[in-house]
Amino acid sequence: MSRIKGKDTAPEKIVRSILHRLGYRFRLHKTKLPGRPDVVLPKHQTIVFVHGCFWHRHKNCKDATMPKTRREWWQAKLEGNTARDRRNQSALRREGWRVLTVWECETEKPEKLTQRLSLLLRK
Numbered sequence: 001m002s003r004i005k006g007k008d009t010a011p012e013k014i015v016r017s018i019l020h021r022l023g024y025r026f027r028l029h030k031t032k033l034p035g036r037p038d039v040v041l042p043k044h045q046t047i048v049f050v051h052g053c054f055w056h057r058h059k060n061c062k063d064a065t066m067p068k069t070r071r072e073w074w075q076a077k078l079e080g081n082t083a084r085d086r087r088n089q090s091a092l093r094r095e096g097w098r099v100l101t102v103w104e105c106e107t108e109k110p111e112k113l114t115q116r117l118s119l120l121l122r123k
């Protein structure tokens with residue numbers, strides 16, 4: 001697992017490209033915020049997490065499969081990831097941030113994702 005990238009993943013780059021094209025300026029991986037968010041839009045008081053469907057258990061997604069071997073270990077690992085995500089998002093909301101989650105599978109349709117981000121960030 002040490003070879004799994006934590007930042008600058010392909011889905012992250014797609015989201016950042018879309019945000020930049022929409023005219024938003026942002027910061028990356030703010031280490032002082034809970035969960036080290038992927039994208040921080042300080043002017044809009046908004047955080048964007050770009051989650052991998054497998055690692056963060058995207059419900060009803062074809063990519064959120066369970067490995068066939070060492071199921072108990074994987075179950076505990078992946079449940080721990082989702083519990084940590086909930087804690088971090090709650091902490092950010094308490095601090096006054098709006099939290100958006102973009103799933104890896106959503107980046108496969110950039111036009112649709114552009115519309116979604118544009119709509120959510122206008123609010």
